[in-house]
Amino acid sequence: MKSIWKFGLPVLIAFLVVLSAVPAVTATTELTAIDPPDPNTPNIIGLSTKTIDRLIERIDVSESFAASSAKKQNTLAELQRIKTIFPNVTLADVQLIDDTLATLNKEFRSKKYPDESGSNGNNNPKWGGSGTSDPIISGTHNDLSRQAALSMGVSSSNAETVGRYALEPDEGIPYISSIGHFLPTGAADYAESNANDAKNLLVQGQTFEGYRKLAHSLHFIQDLSVPFHTIAYQNFLNHLNYENYVFNDWTSGQNFYSSTMSDPYYYEVSDVSTSAENLGNYINAYVDRIDEIMLQDSAWQSNTELITMTKDCLTQAIRYSRGTVGYVV
Numbered sequence: 001m002k003s004i005w006k007f008g009l010p011v012l013i014a015f016l017v018v019l020s021a022v023p024a025v026t027a028t029t030e031l032t033a034i035d036p037p038d039p040n041t042p043n044i045i046g047l048s049t050k051t052i053d054r055l056i057e058r059i060d061v062s063e064s065f066a067a068s069s070a071k072k073q074n075t076l077a078e079l080q081r082i083k084t085i086f087p088n089v090t091l092a093d094v095q096l097i098d099d100t101l102a103t104l105n106k107e108f109r110s111k112k113y114p115d116e117s118g119s120n121g122n123n124n125p126k127w128g129g130s131g132t133s134d135p136i137i138s139g140t141h142n143d144l145s146r147q148a149a150l151s152m153g154v155s156s157s158n159a160e161t162v163g164r165y166a167l168e169p170d171e172g173i174p175y176i177s178s179i180g181h182f183l184p185t186g187a188a189d190y191a192e193s194n195a196n197d198a199k200n201l202l203v204q205g206q207t208f209e210g211y212r213k214l215a216h217s218l219h220f221i222q223d224l225s226v227p228f229h230t231i232a233y234q235n236f237l238n239h240l241n242y243e244n245y246v247f248n249d250w251t252s253g254q255n256f257y258s259s260t261m262s263d264p265y266y267y268e269v270s271d272v273s274t275s276a277e278n279l280g281n282y283i284n285a286y287v288d289r290i291d292e293i294m295l296q297d298s299a300w301q302s303n304t305e306l307i308t309m310t311k312d313c314l315t316q317a318i319r320y321s322r323g324t325v326g327y328v329v
């Protein structure tokens, strides 16, 4: 068992000072290492016959597929055919599903989030939080990363670096920057390479760059705690809608922040990519159900089953983030 006590008295005092300065961050005085849950065998492509059924339901109410148009009839017929042969689909079948998802997603985005592109033109999913140059650094990635560092005994100034640079991997060209941030596109490996870079930089005394790399590593860990990041499609179904919800209810509404930060546990991490993959595989089991609830329950934002699953995702995020901090520092 590892605890904050291993860092010695000076660090402990600094830690307690930090705790008293920012009481909302954590009430934890000592974390306990526990075993992570067993991972599931992931449904990597994110598709099941159930998912195809929901795609069909969406096409029925979509304006992009005009009633009785040839495109609509053809797509529906193709999806019904794919269902009967699933999972022995062809590349062309996957392409058809992907195109359909892209069409539906585009329509959904323009209807639900007409102002989503915002003043800075950033229309990335909103799980993130603040960019490196924002005056106030808060948001899901920032807060999870900062608190993971603090609760594992990192000084407040270094933890601030970890919080500030947590969103950096998403910055750049919307969507393009985030291509590697999914379970099937290498997120677990990126978590590991950044963690190892961080470790080496810290050993060399490059404190700032070391903690900045740690922030990047935690970003990939946390992406894998988002159910929609554990499947193949960037534009998959309710991805954006769900991330916006978590971001909006982070410190108000459901206040996911406080339920996440009061968690007193962490997982030991000795192999970052293996841990990250375990996390993604575990979280993957939620994606179908969360998407289903979002489609079928018009008040899904207050659906207790969805809230329970979301809280577990965030709890896994903070525990694996803490473990990764422990691996690096």
Ligand SMILES: [Zn+2]
Pocket: 169, 170, 178, 181, 219, 223
């Ligand atoms: Zn990301």
